[in-house]
Amino acid sequence: MGKDRCLNITTLQAKDIRWPTSLGAHGSDAMHTDPDYSCVYVTIATAEGVTGYGMTFTLGRGTDIVLLAVRAMKRLVEGRTTTSIFERFGQFWRELTSDSQLRWIGPEKGVTHLAVAAIINALWDLWGRIRNVPVWQLLAEMEPEELVSTIDFRYIEDVITPEEAIALLRETKPTRSERIQYLLANGYPAYTTQIGWLGYSDETIRALCRKYLAAGFKAFKMKVGQDLQNDIKRCKLVREEIGWDNQFMIDANQTWNVQTAIEWVISLKDFKPLWIEEPTSPDDVLGQAKIAAALREHSIGVATGEMCCNRVMFKQFMQANALEFCQIDSARIGGVNEILSVYLMAKKLNVKVCPHAGGVGLCEMVQHLQMWDFCSVSCTMEGRMVEFVDQQHDQFVFPAAINEQACYVAPRAPGYSTELKQEAILQFEYPHGTEWKRMFDEGIFTRENY
Numbered sequence: 001m002g003k004d005r006c007l008n009i010t011t012l013q014a015k016d017i018r019w020p021t022s023l024g025a026h027g028s029d030a031m032h033t034d035p036d037y038s039c040v041y042v043t044i045a046t047a048e049g050v051t052g053y054g055m056t057f058t059l060g061r062g063t064d065i066v067l068l069a070v071r072a073m074k075r076l077v078e079g080r081t082t083t084s085i086f087e088r089f090g091q092f093w094r095e096l097t098s099d100s101q102l103r104w105i106g107p108e109k110g111v112t113h114l115a116v117a118a119i120i121n122a123l124w125d126l127w128g129r130i131r132n133v134p135v136w137q138l139l140a141e142m143e144p145e146e147l148v149s150t151i152d153f154r155y156i157e158d159v160i161t162p163e164e165a166i167a168l169l170r171e172t173k174p175t176r177s178e179r180i181q182y183l184l185a186n187g188y189p190a191y192t193t194q195i196g197w198l199g200y201s202d203e204t205i206r207a208l209c210r211k212y213l214a215a216g217f218k219a220f221k222m223k224v225g226q227d228l229q230n231d232i233k234r235c236k237l238v239r240e241e242i243g244w245d246n247q248f249m250i251d252a253n254q255t256w257n258v259q260t261a262i263e264w265v266i267s268l269k270d271f272k273p274l275w276i277e278e279p280t281s282p283d284d285v286l287g288q289a290k291i292a293a294a295l296r297e298h299s300i301g302v303a304t305g306e307m308c309c310n311r312v313m314f315k316q317f318m319q320a321n322a323l324e325f326c327q328i329d330s331a332r333i334g335g336v337n338e339i340l341s342v343y344l345m346a347k348k349l350n351v352k353v354c355p356h357a358g359g360v361g362l363c364e365m366v367q368h369l370q371m372w373d374f375c376s377v378s379c380t381m382e383g384r385m386v387e388f389v390d391q392q393h394d395q396f397v398f399p400a401a402i403n404e405q406a407c408y409v410a411p412r413a414p415g416y417s418t419e420l421k422q423e424a425i426l427q428f429e430y431p432h433g434t435e436w437k438r439m440f441d442e443g444i445f446t447r448e449n450y
């Protein structure tokens with residue numbers, strides 16, 4: 001490497017930012033019935049004045065706890081130089097996830113791993129800003145050796161070694177610039193979940209289907225899993241609106257037992273869903289393999305990953321044929337570095353990656369990763385798409401953008417698209433932001449009950 005400026009990291013600041021999305025049932029599903037879309041927002045400042053922004057997605061009260069975890073990790077970042085991190089990024093990632101006292105409450109899962117993701121995402125934003133390129137391009141232009149050096153291969157070398165990863169990236173390199181041009185001209189296909197939150201009325205669902213059809217969307221996802229008769233009614237309604245040429249997916253957010261999942265989804269098979277997402281516990285590899293096997297004859301795939309806790313679990317899901325669609329989430333597992341390893345395993349094991357997005361900043365971040373995948377790893381968009389949800393984009397300085405063909409437009413601004421507008425922080429920082437003060441004063445929320 002050697003070409004980057006070396007900056008001195010002075011402070012890592014973390015904030016709790018929440019939007020009151022539960023008021024409109026936006027984001028609601030079978031398990032998360034009143035989600036307030038929130039994030040822990042991390043700012044990494046340097047003495048030289050360049051700042052990195054990152055986040056992890058949370059829901060309301062959960063944010064308090066992740067915030068504590070981020071603060072417990074500050075000491076591992078403050079006082080470091082950027083060169084000492086980026087030149088051995090895989091090793092730094094291991095240090096961050098291996099703190100010998102903090103790892104006891106993980107390891108590499110749950111709250112501590114969400115905190116790692118927030119910090120790591122801010123570091124990638126900083127790196128992109130130092131090199132003056134968007135993160136997808138930073139990744140796509142890296143030499144294979146440098147990219148692979150950001151990954152901790154512990155626990156996954158039985159599926160892919162660093163040497164294999166380098167070879168794989170070398171193979172795709174000669175044709176990479178053609179794909180970069182294609183991406184810049186066309187963007188990357190998106191699907192929408194905005195039509196189908198569980199708390200939405202039938203009229204709202206119809207109206208939203210029309211809105212997103214008119215916006216060029218060809219794939220639509222709806223929440224299911226609370227009441228079968230209601231699901232049948234809503235699936236019918238969505239198919240009436242979107243027709244049969246467009247794609248339709250359903251998402252149960254972990255609500256069922258294995259056998260119930262099989263029976264319930266078979267009851268919905270005539271609506272021809274492309275996939276059933278999170279039919280059961282996000283940890284149940286063999287249970288999900290059983291569901292996937294039972295649904296294969298109906299051409300319904302199983303999708304999972306938004307709550308998959310680390311690369312080891314992803315490895316097992318893929319090895320066990322327990323998913324057809326791998327849904328990496330940019331604010332979960334340990335941020336970019338670990339997600340890169342999942343993409344490489346998916347390539348090797350021939351699994352399609354269709355990222356989860358939608359929560360605060362998730363669309364902004366994950367577009368970069370999927371674009372890198374197109375340029376450097378799978379090298380195809382075939383059968384792949386990135387989730388898009390129309391929420392909180394206006395809160396970002398460089399929001400994710402969708403073109404007239406319902407494709408994500410490749411970001412041009414340096415960094416990871418993670419910087420929030422100052423105004424957003426002033427309004428929605430919890431509990432002192434101006435909007436929260438207003439909502440408490442008006443009795444819309446009560447502090448005691450939050």
Ligand SMILES: C[C@H](O)[C@@H](O)[C@@H](O)[C@H](O)C(=O)O
Pocket residue numbers: 026027028029032035193251253306356357358359387
């Ligand atoms: C609570 C959230 O909105 C989830 O329902 C959401 O992430 C969902 O699972 C999705 O796939 O978009």
Ligand SMILES: [Mg+2]
Pocket residue numbers: 251253277278306356
């Ligand atoms: Mg989901």
